[in-house]
Amino acid sequence: MSTVAGTPTTRAVAPDLARGAMLLMIALANVHLYLYGSAGLRGYPADLGLADQIVALFQLMFVDGRAYPLFAMLVGYGAVQSARRREPGRAVGILRRRGAWMMAIGALHGVLLFSADIVGAYGVLLVLSAGVLVRGSDGALRMIALAGLLVTGAVGVSSGLPSGPAWPSMTVTDPALAMLLHLPEWLGSTVVAALTTVGMVALGALAARRGILDEPGRCRPFLRRTAVTGIAVAAVTGLPLALAATGWWQPTTVPALVAGVLHQVGGLAGGVGFGALFGLISTRTAPRALLATGRRSLSNYLGQSVVFCALLPAWSLGLGADLTVWQASLLGVATWLLGIAASAVLERAGRRGPAEVVLRRLTYGRRPARTG
Template structure:
C-alpha cells in the first residue's frame, strides 16, 4: 500500500502542485505518461498481493498445495508479485519527492522551506497511513512513505555519489530484516500473519498490534528503492524515457527475469516441492528473493516506461484509462482496502478463497477501478484522497 507525484500510491504525480504554492494540480496535458501509467498498472500487483494478505488475516494460512492450479498461482505470485511491485512504488515515491524539490528550488524557495514542505507532506501521509491501518489494512504503505519523507528529506540535496553510498550501506539492513522475518516462513510454510479473532474491535486491535512490526520491515526495505528513485528523477529517466532507451531496456530485460529466478527457491518451498532445505540454503534463498525483488520492481517500471514511449503519441482507451487510474492511485489504493474489507472481514462477507479465486477477484477489482477512474477523468473529477493530501500539504504554504 504504496498515488504519487509521479510516484507513490500516496501522492499524485509530478503534479503535486502547479508551482505557485497553491493547491492547484499540474494540468493533465502536462503530466508525464510513464509515471501515471506505471502506477495504474502496478495497482494490479498491489491488488494481487493484498488479496492474499487479507485472506491470511481473516482466515489463517491457506493451503497452496491442494491443486495444481493452487500451486501454480502461489508460485507465480511469489516470483512475480511478492516484493516485486512494492520496490517500484517506493522508487516512484522517491522520484516524485525529487521532482517537488527540483520544482520548488527552481522557483527560488530557500532550502528550509522546501524541506519543510516535503516533511509536511510526509507528516500528513503518516496520518493517512495510520488511519488506513487502524480502520482497514494492517499492511499500509502510506505511513512508511511518510516516515521516509520525514527522515530523509535532507538527502534530496545530496550529491549523486552520496546517494549511491547511502543505498549501498543501507542494503544489508533489509537483507537482515527479511532473513529474520522470512526464515521461519520459508522452512515451515507458516505465515507471519496470525489470523485475527472475529469482530470489528478484535480485528482493529489485531491490525494495530501487527502494523508497527510490518512497518519497521517495510521501512528498512524502502530506503534503497527510494534513493534509486531520487537518482532517476535527477537524470529524468521517466520525464524523457526516449533518451534512456538502452538503460531502460537493460533494466527491464535483466531485472524481471532475475526476479523470477530469485524467487524460484521460495516458490518451490512454499508449494512443497523443495521440502528439506538446510539453514544456509533457506537464508540465502530469502536474501535472493529480497534483492531480486528490487531488480524486478525497477524492471517493471522500466518496461512500462518503454511502453509509454511507444504509446505517447497514440493513446488508446486502455492506456488512457490506466493513466487516469495512476493519476488517482492514492484514492484507488484506499478504495481497494474498502473492497477487501467488505469481502473478507469477519463482520462482513468473510470470504475464504483459493489462490486462483483470489487472483480473479484482484483482477476484477483492478478493472473496475480503471473504469471508474476513466469515468472520473471524463467528468474532470480528481481523486478525493489526492485533493485532500494536496490541500493539507499546501494550504499552510499558501497562507
C-alpha cells in the same frame, strides 16, 4: 551537489503509467494476505491445490516483494519531481509536511482496514529523507541505496520460514478486537517496510535527477537492458522460495534462509526492472484510463483495501476462509479494473481522486499554489 534537472514543462507520462500498472501488482500481492487457514510461506496458505500452486509460483517470482519496491522508487522519483518546481528549503518543508500527513493517513488505513499498509512507511521515509532527496549529493543517495540493499537482505532471512498466520487480525470476528490487533501489526509492518524500501526511494530520486522517466525515449537502450536484467533477476531469485511455498521443494533450514534472502533482494531488482519496462511501454503507448488510474494511485490503493476488507476478513463477510489463492487473485484483478473504471470517470469529469484531494489540501493548505 545535487544534479536535479530543470523544471519540466509537462507532466511526465511514464511515472503515471507505472503507478497505474503497479496497482494491479499491489492488488495481487495483498489479496492473498486476507486468506486465513493453514499458514505457509509469505502469507500463502499451506497445502495449495494445483491451480493455486501455479498462481503462487507466478506471483512469488514476479509480484510478491516486487510491487512495493517499485512503489517506493516512484515515491522517490515523485519527490524530486515536486522539488524541481520550488526553492530547495521550501521543497524540503513541503515534502516533510506531505510525509507527516501520509503517516497519519497510513495509520488510519492500517488501524481501520489493512494493517500491512505501506503509505505510513513512505511517509516516514519522506519525513526523514526529504533533505537528502532535495539537497543531498548523488553519492549520499547511492550510499542510502546500498545500505537499503543490505538491510533488505538481512530482513529477508526470515522470509523462507513459515511464521504462522500472516495477520492474526484477519481471523477474529469482532471488528473492535480486529482494530486493536491492527495497531501492533501496523507498527511492525511500517518499520519493516521503511527499512526494506528506503534504498528504492533513494534510487528513484537518482533516476529523477537524470529525468529517466521524464523522457524515456532518449533512454530506450538503457531501459531495455534494465528491464530485461531486473525482471530476469527477480524471476531467478524468486524461484527457490516459490518452489518452497508451493510445496514442490522442501528445503532444510539453511537453504530456506538463503531462499528468503534471494527472494527479498531480488525483489529490488524486480522493482527496477518493472519501472524500466513501464518506461519503455510509455514510449509506444499510454492508455488514458491507465494514466488516469496512476494519477489517482493513493485513492485506488486505499479503495482496494475497502473492497477486500468488506469481503474477506472474518470480521466482515469472512470469504477469506473459503476462497482459494486463484479465486482471490481474480478478485484482485477485478478490483483493479474497478479502480480503472472509476478513475476514467473522474478523469473525464476533471476531478482528482478523493484521497489526492485530501492529501493535497492537508499539505498545501486550503488554497494551494499552482504547481503546473
